[in-house]
Amino acid sequence: MTTPISMYQVLVPTAQRTLANLATILDKATEHTEAKNIDPVVLVGSRLYPDMFPLARQVQIASDAVKGAASRLAGVENPSWPDEEKTLQELKARIQKTIDYLGSFKPEQIDGSEDKAIVVKTRLGELNFKGTDFLLGFALPNFFFHVTTAYNILRHNGIEIGKQDYLGRR
Amino acid sequence: MTTPISMYQVLVPTAQRTLANLATILDKATEHTEAKNIDPVVLVGSRLYPDMFPLARQVQIASDAVKGAASRLAGVENPSWPDEEKTLQELKARIQKTIDYLGSFKPEQIDGSEDKAIVVKTRLGELNFKGTDFLLGFALPNFFFHVTTAYNILRHNGIEIGKQDYLGRR
Numbered sequence: 343m344t345t346p347i348s349m350y351q352v353l354v355p356t357a358q359r360t361l362a363n364l365a366t367i368l369d370k371a372t373e374h375t376e377a378k379n380i381d382p383v384v385l386v387g388s389r390l391y392p393d394m395f396p397l398a399r400q401v402q403i404a405s406d407a408v409k410g411a412a413s414r415l416a417g418v419e420n421p422s423w424p425d426e427e428k429t430l431q432e433l434k435a436r437i438q439k440t441i442d443y444l445g446s447f448k449p450e451q452i453d454g455s456e457d458k459a460i461v462v463k464t465r466l467g468e469l470n471f472k473g474t475d476f477l478l479g480f481a482l483p484n485f486f487f488h489v490t491t492a493y494n495i496l497r498h499n500g501i502e503i504g505k506q507d508y509l510g511r512r
Numbered sequence: 513m514t515t516p517i518s519m520y521q522v523l524v525p526t527a528q529r530t531l532a533n534l535a536t537i538l539d540k541a542t543e544h545t546e547a548k549n550i551d552p553v554v555l556v557g558s559r560l561y562p563d564m565f566p567l568a569r570q571v572q573i574a575s576d577a578v579k580g581a582a583s584r585l586a587g588v589e590n591p592s593w594p595d596e597e598k599t600l601q602e603l604k605a606r607i608q609k610t611i612d613y614l615g616s617f618k619p620e621q622i623d624g625s626e627d628k629a630i631v632v633k634t635r636l637g638e639l640n641f642k643g644t645d646f647l648l649g650f651a652l653p654n655f656f657f658h659v660t661t662a663y664n665i666l667r668h669n670g671i672e673i674g675k676q677d678y679l680g681r682r
Contacts, residue, residue: 344626347519347644356648390560390668456514466676474517478526480679486656487678493657494664498560506636509653 349415350452353477354444357408357485361444363510364401364489365437367496367503372430374501382430388495397495399425401433404488405440411481412444414460415473416451519585519626520619523647527578527655528611533680534571534659535607537666537673542600544671552600558665567665569595571603574658575610581651582614584630585643586621 375382387396395403402425413420421443427433458473462480471480493508545552557566565573572595583590591613597603628643632650641650663678 344624347517347522347626347647349517351644352517352522352648356653359649360653390664391670394667454514456517474521477517478522479529482652483526483530483656483679484675486653487660487663487675490657490660491664494560494661497564498668500561505654505657508657509650 348449348453349455349473349477350447350449352482353408353411353415353452354447354449356482357411358441358444359510360486360489360508361404361408361437361441363508364404364492365434367493367501367507368401368430368434368437370503370507371496371501375430383428385496385499385501386428386430386433388499390491390495390498394491397492398427398433400488400492400495401436402427404485404492405436407481407485407488409440409443410462411477411485412447412452414462415455415458415477416447417455417458418451518619518623519643519647520617520622522652523578523581523585523622524614524617524619526652527581528614529680530656530659530678531574531578531607531611531614533678534574534662535604537663537671537677538571538600538604538607540673540677541666541671545600553598555666555669555671556598556600556603558669560661560665560668564661567662568597568603570658570662570665571606572597574655574662575606577651577655577658579610579613580632581647581655582617582622584632585625585628585647586617587625587628588621 371385372382374380375385386398389396410420427436455473460471460473460476462469462471469480490508493503497503541555542552544550545555556568559566580590597606625643630641630643630646632639632641639650660678663673667673
C-alpha cells in the first residue's frame with residue numbers, strides 16, 4: 343500500500359530536515375571563525391550586496407516562512423517572534439525553535455488543507471492563495487530561497503561548506 | 513471535493529513556474545548588460561567564490577535536477593543534455609527546453625510514485641531513496657538551491673532583481 347504524499351509531509355519533515363542542515367552549517371561557520379580568529383558578528387551581518395538582507399535576516403525569514411506556512415495551513419494563530427538574534431548561537435536557537443514549533447503540529451492539522459483560503463500580508467499588499475498554491479508556489483520556494491542565500495553568504499565568506507551540508511548527508 | 517496534493521503537482525507545475533521566473537530574471541540580466549555595456553559572457557561565468565560553480569552551471573544543474581526527477585519518478589530513461597550553453601540566451605533556451613520536457617509528462621506517469629525505488633549516481637556514490645524522500649529531500653531542495661544561487665550570482669553583480677522576480681508576480 344502506497345502512502346500518498348500529503349500537505350503535512352511536503353511542509354513539516356522537509357522544512358525540519360533543511361533547518362537541521364542549516365544549523366550544522368552555522369556550526370561550521372562558528373568553527374571557522376574560531377579557527378581563523380574572525381569576529382563571528384561579521385558573518386551575522388554579512389550580505390551578498392549592499393541592499394540585500396544580511397545572514398541573520400535570511401535565517402529569520404526562512405524561519406518565518408515555514409512557521410507561517412504551518413500556522414496558516416492548520417488555521418491556528420501565527421505567533422510573532424522578535425527578530426533579535428545577534429550571534430550565530432542565537433540564530434541556531436531560532437532554528438531549533440522553528441524545528442520544535444513545526445514538530446508541535448500533527449499531520450491531521452495540516453493534511454486536507456489543499457483548497458483552504460490563505461491570505462498573506464506582505465509589503466506589496468495582500469496575497470490570496472489556495473492551500474496547495476500557497477505551499478508550493480510561495481512558502482516552500484521562499485523558504486529554500488532564504489536558506490540557500492544564508493548558505494551562499496557563508497560560502498562567499500570562505501566558510502568550507504558544500505552542497506552535501508545543505509542537502510544533508512545520508 | 514478537495515483534490516489531494518500529488519507527486520506530479522509537487523514537481524511539475526512547481527518547477528515549471530520557478531523556471532519561467534528564472535527565464536525572466538535572465539532577461540533582466542540581459543537588459544542590464546545592454547544598458548551598462550557589460551559583456552554578458554562575464555555574467556555567465558560569474559561565481560560567488562572561486563571554487564563554486566558559475567552562473568551557467570547553476571542553471572544547468574537546476575535543469576538537470578528536475579529533468580532527472582521527472583524521468584526517474586516516471587520510470588523513463590533520463591535524457592542526457594550537453595552542458596554547452598555559453599550565453600544568457602542559450603541558458604534561456606535550456607530553461608525553455610526543461611519546461612517543455614516537464615510538460616511532456618502526464619500526471620498519471622508521476623502520481624503514485626511515492627514508494628518507488630530511486631537510485632541516483634553522484635560523485636559521492638550511489639544514493640538510494642523512496643520516491644517521496646527523493647522528491648522532497650533531494651530533487652526539489654537541490655533545484656531551488658541552484659535557481660537561488662543563479663539569482664544570487666546575478667544580484668551580487670548588481671542586476672536589479674528582487675524576490676518578487678524569483679517567486680513570480682501575481
